[in-house]
Amino acid sequence: MKPSPISQISKVCVLVPLLAVITAMAGSGCATKNLKTGHDASKAEVLPLVGTIQVHRYKLDNGLKVLVVEDHSSPTFAYQTWFRVGSRDENVGYTGLAHLFEHMMFKGTKSLKEGEFDRILEGAGAEGENAFTSRDYTAYVQEMPADKLDMIAKLESDRMLNLVVNDDSFKTEREVVQNERRFRTENSPDGLMYQEIFGLAFTKHSYHWPVIGYQEDLNRMSAANAVDFYKGYYSPNHATIIVVGDVKADAVHEMVKKYYGAFSPQQPPAPSIADEPEQKSARRKVLKLNIQVEKLMVGYHTPAITNADIPAIMALRGVLATGKSSRLQRALVETGIVSSVDAYDIDDKDPSLMLIGANLQKGKTATQAETIILREIARLSKELVSKGELDRAKNGLSFQFYQGLDNNHEKAGFLGRFETIANSFEDGVQKMKSVQIVTPEEIQRVTRKYFEPRNRSVIVGVKK
Amino acid sequence: MRTQNLKPVFAGLLSTLATLAIVASANSAQAVEVAFERDTNLPVVNLNIAVKAGAVTDPQGQSGITNFMGEMLLRGTKKHTKEQLDLALDQMGATLEVETRAEALILRGAVLASQVGPFLDIVNEIITQPRFPESEVKKLKSQIVSNLLEELGSDQALGGKRFTQFLFNGHPYGKPVMGNIRDVEKLTGDQIRKHYDALIKDKLLLVVGNGDANEGQIRSWADQLANVRPSAPGDRDFVEVPQPQNPEHRRLLIVDKADRTQTQISAGQIGMRMTDADFFPVFLGNHAFGGGSFSARLMVEIRVKRGWSYGANSYFKHGLKPRSWQVHLFPASKDTAQALALSLKMIEDLQKNGITKEEFEFSKRSLVNSAGFMYNTPKKRVENKLLERTLNLPDGFMKTYGPELAKVTLPQVNQALSTYLKPEKLSIAVLATAADMKEPLAKAAGVPLDQVVVQPYTEEKF
Known part of the structure; x- marks a missing residue:
């Protein structure tokens, strides 16, 4: 995070990110990958994003996808590399490897000593150099001055192919990640509840475990595990590069071909992700936490991001909790039961959860809030929402969508996320269009289909 | 070559970008400063109405009152109840939130571009005709007290807050912007109205925004604000803050x-x-x-x-x-x-x-x-x-x-x-x-x- 003229905070980001720096070394696993010759000469597909904004999409012969949006309003660009790998791809006993490996990507390569990657970028004026890992993807992001396209393409391609992982730096970085875990989970009531609801709702699928992993699994890992992970998943056919800003699309394509075109695709490990069995009854767990007011988290199983029911579920979420006039705001905040309530769609590749979270007011119990949330959901399954209420929800969701495309970094993030989890950003755009034509009947239908008691998991946080 | 590398080439390039110029409203004796940058990339308008006075103005024993007063602006006007305001804003696809800093209180608004006109009308009403109903004072107290209790669960937020209070040791910069539970529970409607009258004046107001809207429309709107909330002769442009001092020892x-x-x-x-x-x-x-x-x-x-x-x-x-x-x-x-x-x-x-x-x-x-x-x-x-x-x-x-x-x-x-x-x-x-x-x-x-x-x-x- 670059210096800000006002106060600012730690360089911690959302999800499970982080930058790392490096320490070099010898002594351990050095990933070696094959090169191939020959370049792709495919033409761009040119596709609309919103308004006059267009996306140029290319695909190299080795499977690497490249998306470019030209925006010449400032001499900068965002450069992001999204890999289709996350904690979903981990094995039992090695949870957290995808995220820990993300930290290792900032270590040295065959040609760069530890620390050099960061120093070169920082010296060039890079902004927001960072990375983050989710259940389904891992992304590496930064913004650069417009004349640094060659530099960043060279650096990013180098670490995609030539990373060096050594034991000493792995052990130190593992300690850093364990501290990150203490920060996000062990010492965070919200982090503990988030970990527990996925742990409760999923019994077989890898969404069961936290992206950051379990402490005992982190203790078990070695540099060799990281090298294997790198060889398996960090290849062009698993990646999408997104460039948004003051660039020419064809020039980006040529640059990417120059630095990545000779890389061979790699066969990933055979997927071993178990299907989640249908939940048969409601689940509930009480956590004793170091808190002064109670907390509640309610989750319902929802379908995969590409499912046709998702727009109606988004609209349902809007009716429940988008805006101060939404149903849960009025039923819980305005009545003095909770101090805050929100609902979240979890954009996951596989079937996941929609979450409703609430912080109780002093003297109120999580059970009171739970009863009201269940009542409001039951109402949605019995009564059709009014047109006015649905219009408000749609407006709120539209507004959030546009706000999420505010700058180069955000636009690149939207494109990268949907290209990675839904295989096309058009899916994300179409979802927003589909939300606008959701009917009251569809909201009732998806409520009855997904928001039934047996599909529910609840975590209650009470004072220890 | 070091000197070449160190030339601020990049900053120079960016200096050609659009800038936000401050222009005082010209059509009245009063003046609310306005800076608006037209940006038609997305159909959204962001509008911030800032009061150049924040938590440092909280009187002794009334910590959190600036933030409280800001939140109360959104809880009812002489024409509309909180529920009506919430409904109207949601209908427009708009958000309007309060951010309180040590030296500023900011109403952060954003709206779909097609709804700018009605949005400006409602924000004007919120700023110039608040009602501060007792029922909402009571509800907000309960909500803020609960927020303060919830914050005790966040080690990072709590650690930072306690450090700030310890460092400033009684100086206004040590005041928590949301206040402390003891003070917030005692705030009265009269105190809130008095604080509103002290802070919401044209010389302390500032409008800054960007988006797909007409700058002239924003300026005219700011002129109306200035006319309704004029400063008195001798009112200051900024609040007074004493100089903080380091302690004598570690x-x-x-x-x-x-x-x-x-x-x-x-x-x-x-x-x-x-x-x-x-x-x-x-x-x-x-x-x-x-x-x-x-x-x-x-x-x-x-x-x-x-x-x-x-x-x-x-x-x-x-x-x-x-x-x-x-x-x-x-x-x-x-x-x-x-x-x-x-x-x-x-x-x-x-x-x-x-x-x-x-x-x-x-x-x-x-x-x-x-x-x-x-x-x-x-x-x-x-x-x-x-x-x-x-x-x-x-x-x-x-x-x-x-x-x-x-x-x-x-x-x-x-x-x-x-x-x-x-x-x-x-x-x-x-x-x-x-x-x-x-x-x-x-x-x-x-x-x-x-x-x-x-x-x-x-x-x-x-």
Whole structure:
């Protein structure tokens, strides 16, 4: 995070990110990958994003996808590399490897000593150099001055192919990640509840475990595990590069071909992700936490991001909790039961959860809030929402969508996320269009289909 | 070639970007300043109405009243109830939130471009015709008190807040913007109305925004505000804030919380005005020490070499008067004493020996080359303008970072660090389990054990 003229905070980001720096070394696993010759000469597909904004999409012969949006309003660009790998791809006993490996990507390569990657970028004026890992993807992001396209393409391609992982730096970085875990989970009531609801709702699928992993699994890992992970998943056919800003699309394509075109695709490990069995009854767990007011988290199983029911579920979420006039705001905040309530769609590749979270007011119990949330959901399954209420929800969701495309970094993030989890950003755009034509009947239908008691998991946080 | 590399080429390029000019409304005796940047990329308009007075104006025993008053603006007008206002805003696809800072109260609005007209009407009503109904006062009190209790669960937020209160030790900059529970529970409708009358006046108001709207429409609207909320003769443009002072000697506070496997360490001193002659040299020195770079000393020593903390950095908070400079890290409890001792030794070394030539050259190159990112989007330019106007900085101040840093020399940096840093007067706050940590922390901090302040984390002491 670059210096800000006002106060600012730690360089911690959302999800499970982080930058790392490096320490070099010898002594351990050095990933070696094959090169191939020959370049792709495919033409761009040119596709609309919103308004006059267009996306140029290319695909190299080795499977690497490249998306470019030209925006010449400032001499900068965002450069992001999204890999289709996350904690979903981990094995039992090695949870957290995808995220820990993300930290290792900032270590040295065959040609760069530890620390050099960061120093070169920082010296060039890079902004927001960072990375983050989710259940389904891992992304590496930064913004650069417009004349640094060659530099960043060279650096990013180098670490995609030539990373060096050594034991000493792995052990130190593992300690850093364990501290990150203490920060996000062990010492965070919200982090503990988030970990527990996925742990409760999923019994077989890898969404069961936290992206950051379990402490005992982190203790078990070695540099060799990281090298294997790198060889398996960090290849062009698993990646999408997104460039948004003051660039020419064809020039980006040529640059990417120059630095990545000779890389061979790699066969990933055979997927071993178990299907989640249908939940048969409601689940509930009480956590004793170091808190002064109670907390509640309610989750319902929802379908995969590409499912046709998702727009109606988004609209349902809007009716429940988008805006101060939404149903849960009025039923819980305005009545003095909770101090805050929100609902979240979890954009996951596989079937996941929609979450409703609430912080109780002093003297109120999580059970009171739970009863009201269940009542409001039951109402949605019995009564059709009014047109006015649905219009408000749609407006709120539209507004959030546009706000999420505010700058180069955000636009690149939207494109990268949907290209990675839904295989096309058009899916994300179409979802927003589909939300606008959701009917009251569809909201009732998806409520009855997904928001039934047996599909529910609840975590209650009470004072220890 | 070093000098070529250090030229602020990037900042120069960006200087051609659109700028936000402040223009006082011309059609009335009153003046609400307006700065609006038209941006038609997305069908959205962002509008901030700032009052150049924040939590520092909270009277004794009424901490949190500025924030409370701001929130109450959204809870009913002479024409509409809170429920009606909420419905109207949601119908427009609009948001309107309150942000309270030490020296500013900001109504942050955003709306779909097609709804700008009705949105401006409703915001005008909210600002000029609030009703402060007792029923809403009661509800808001309960909500804020609960928020304050909920905050006790967040170690990072709580650690930072307690450090600020400890550092400023009674000075207005130590006041928590949301207030403390004791004061918030006692606030009355009359106090809130009186505070509204004191703060909502045209000379203290500022409108800054961007988006797909007509600038003239925004200016006309601001003129109406000025007409309804005129200042009295002699009213000031900014609030008065006394000069804060460092304590006489180093102090240690332990915010005591059970079962911590990780601690929150903040250590710092009174800061510096951005317009101070030494600001840019010290800013550059801070960047080399801990200011946001993964190559900075703190990050390298605490995180990269030892893995002690996920983050370790140092930064300024700015105000009309010098606020704070502080170091922050959050190591595992087992490493806390060592991490604190090393951090303090590093601050002492920074004050005594400064930074190296290599650190200087790297930091300067990095800062100059990245300076353009401080104002490369309309939203950042809006935030810059809000800072400039609420902290009484010259227009375009944020754009001077690149050129000013390019002029700084190594001797200037090290002289400024030597003069400015006061390791012997640091205030240190550690959120930790005191039973396990008091003795090792006192030793690491170099503070006599009997002078260590231990405060239960639920206690609002300062």
